[in-house]
Amino acid sequence: MLLLLAGGLHALSFAPGPVPGPLLPVLQILALALLAGAVWRSPRVRDAARAGFCFGAGTFVVGFYWIFISLHVYGEMAVWLAGLAVVLLAAALALLPAAGTAAARWLTGSPPRPGRFLLAFAAAWTAAEWVRGTIFTGFPWLNVGYAHVDGPLAGVAPVLGVYGVAFAAALVAAAVAGLVVWSAGARRLAAAAGVLTLAAGSALGVATWGITPAGEPLPLRLVQGNVEQSNKFDPALIVSTLQRHLAMATSPTQTEGFAPELVLLPETAIPLFQDQLPPHLWQPWVDGARYLDATVVTGIPLHTPAPDGRSSFTNSVIGFTGETDVADLLNARTPFRYDKAHLVPFGEFIPTGFRWFVDAMVMPLGDFDRGATRQQPFAIAGQHIAFNICYEDVFGEELLPAIRTGPNGEPGATLLANVSNLGWFGDSWALPQHLRIARMRSLETGRPSIRATNTGATGVIDARGEVVSVLPAHTQGVLDVTVQGTTGFTPYVRWGNLPVLLLLALSLVGLGVYRRRL
Template identity: 45%
Template structure:
């Protein structure tokens, strides 16, 4: 199990900022080979758990910074918390390998369908489960490593979890090299890689309207000052000055750039932004919490249009322990000094912000980890968005891999939806991503600045927008049916 945990930990290097996407294949091959040595379901589950533990601790170790540096948690308790999170995440790895091994025994599967059908599908299903059970935590899902790799071509069809299945299939093909029918592995590997590379050339969406000029702000306010009342006026002045420095079709600030409720702001502060929007023909989107009543709060973005209309988007998918406290865990949050609260959820489908020829749909920080929810918004909105906008504050995680990992996640959302993604963040990654998932412009991390760009909106639907994860799940069900049928034929 130690080697399985180490192999899982090495998966960190397949993601940004390292970008060794190909490393996933031999690491998954190692996992599948270990699971396939014998048909012991218990042993397979423990190996999968250890692999998932290493994968999660390595991929999400930056949470330790938020807990200890900014949350005030004892470093030993912080380390224990990360290990416990990894132990929980490891359960999904155990589900993948344990259920696959159980099916192998129940169906009397031969090695080939076990490796090439059952294990890859169960790996993808386990990642999908991790994305929604207990509200989900799908960070570092394996598919994110492949934005700029051949498998990224499948994103508009199968989404990030479908790519995870294909990455696992490639690993299984490598594991097949230890078997007599190694040509199956070589052939399938070549077909999958070649097909993905070919799909990168397919244009799923088309330009809509005229491009707009955007200004994306990055204030780089220290996290230990952001929610300190002694620094609030300074931060408000900073963002007002950055907003009003120059006009643009769209000016966007990071998440909670205005770190106070409207009722707590200096008189006339928001009115001055609205006046600037009208006088310069600029649309402004600003991150702010709203208090609709003494017990109803929302992590939101507000907007001012040049014609005087206002806009509001409320975050729908909230962060456990950060934006709501799970039942029974208040004792844990009480140990930390992080400004936590119980926010109310926004509606699952909310209208985009109309800006000239474009319609901009915000998502707040962690929300863009949930691609199926963004696809739902595009699928069900009467007028689908042509541009996506992520506003974030990752200063909680210091100088860690969290920022490049989050940029990689936003790139996947662009690939899945064929929509450009704009990012306005506190200290990175403030960027413009085109509808093919390519970063067109980016500010340096941990600096104060403004990113100015011209962005073309896109319209139309990808298969992923139309069907979400149903395609990946349906194809997975067919693969399992094929494995069962092959076992039945072998027994006949």
């Protein structure tokens, strides 16, 4: 029960709220240290596995409580079934930290050795995080690295990515546990390991990695419609919703002399397929782009007929200007287009065998087609903007192809952009959790991020992962702001997850071989 509660406390470290932002890294390490101490004291491997399962279940039930809102409030699923779904998801995900703690205990040997435990716990925990972010299309939300975007370990992100930050955090947590449960001599080892890891993170945080400004700053407008999720797909309200977004997109600026060159609207700001919207409703959008002399970019589902008679259906982002022909918009021929590549299970595709579960909800869900792995960034006003949609920015390694130079020499992205609709999750931790995830992506890549969302968090993050400006959540408004794109590649952009995976493989295999020889 204590570890279940510790896991629930651990879940508080992924977004400010009950706990102030600067204390989140401390809370995460202390909570994980409770688990590390329990694993060290476990007499058997299965006891360590039980400890990891209880801790993980507590983390995921509390950290993902907002899934209940989506299923019950907006999906109209029965309370008992929605609650059971969250508990079962947490239990399934908790099997991975259980496997990680079991592996850490086995690799440490009997009697356990402090030095081996530090490496075994860090490597096994991080490997479990990586598996969770990969298996069954992946669900890496609440990776422990996200708790550290404001801490000294953030400096690891441009080198080894979020999994490298997770490794460092788990190592420090194991060291903190060692300060409590080890003998005096071993405590010196724990103190040295913890201090050196934190110092290394701080030192790496000073490096710029060759990231420099690219082009001129881009003036842009971000639109947050704050459309109630229960109204978003109501046929009787779609026209008024479109008019609201158009009025916000073209409203006079409150900043003297400011002229946006990009206007960005959220995911499915236009909630119909493009050919379901009559020409007389498309024309004001083209006129608005002409009036602003700007490129308008919006989320929209696309229906794209093919010459062979087959059609594709995608969750997409399109961009158009005042010169775009309405007929081209109706036929999904736009100057700029991005199709979502990493689809959400149950929301955008239905896993085999789970049709019954989807049928228990009242949601406009779809089976979408996937976009290409690398899609050309939008070239707007001297910047190259790589788009991703909602959940996609949880997968940092999947954003890298658009940042790197293309196979034919096409320029890589100077900015990242995310459009989202987290209205499905109400006024919950999902919104600030997602903002911290976006901040990690900027830390890893050295690229600023711009975000346009339905309910929050809409704002701008600079290349160092700091929030420059953000609209209050669950309010209707526009944010007129200027952002400076960047160029240059961090080590993480160059190598992705390969270095941290090699570190994990060498650590786990090396410890395993050593354990077998004892």
